[in-house]
Amino acid sequence: MEPVLVGITREGRIFEKGFVTSAGFLDIQLSSEYSSFSLNDQITCVKIKNKSILNGDEIEVDCINFLKRYVNCIEDLLNNFYHCNNKELIENVKLLNEKIKYIVYLKEDEIILPFVGEEEMDSLSFKILRDYKERFYKVKEAKPHDSPRM
Numbered sequence: 001m002e003p004v005l006v007g008i009t010r011e012g013r014i015f016e017k018g019f020v021t022s023a024g025f026l027d028i029q030l031s032s033e034y035s036s037f038s039l040n041d042q043i044t045c046v047k048i049k050n051k052s053i054l055n056g057d058e059i060e061v062d063c064i065n066f067l068k069r070y071v072n073c074i075e076d077l078l079n080n081f082y083h084c085n086n087k088e089l090i091e092n093v094k095l096l097n098e099k100i101k102y103i104v105y106l107k108e109d110e111i112i113l114p115f116v117g118e119e120e121m122d123s124l125s126f127k128i129l130r131d132y133k134e135r136f137y138k139v140k141e142a143k144p145h146d147s148p149r150m
Helices: 063-067 074-079 087-093 119-134
Strands: 005-009 014-021 024-030 034-039 043-048 051-054 057-059 102-106 111-115
Touching: 005 087, 005 119, 024 074, 024 119, 034 063, 043 063, 051 063, 063 074, 087 102, 102 119, 111 119
Parallel strands: none
Antiparallel strands: 005 014, 005 102, 014 024, 024 034, 034 043, 043 051, 051 057, 102 111
């Protein structure tokens, strides 16, 4: 599955990917300190150290195992997380103005959103990014695969 969104640091490290799944838009962010998974901006699971926090409450199950109910292929997406077919994009990020901290590439629109780390300066990029993600939300409320149909 190809991502529709890729976040890349100035150093060329991938830190975020967004995927269109049958359950809706899955946003994954990985760093050395935490892992964050958001499905349609309704289900958010963050793993910090050995704790998994689902929508603000600590849960016993790991985030990945929890999200398998909604996205069967989540492990495959994670295995290929740091791989990017567009090597030119990663190399070009390294050449950007030094004020730019990271970029987010919106594949469907072929737009590169720059972020400089200042709230006021980044507000337009965040709005464009939020609107882009919302276009891929499939359902009003994400439901697990094994839930009964009503």
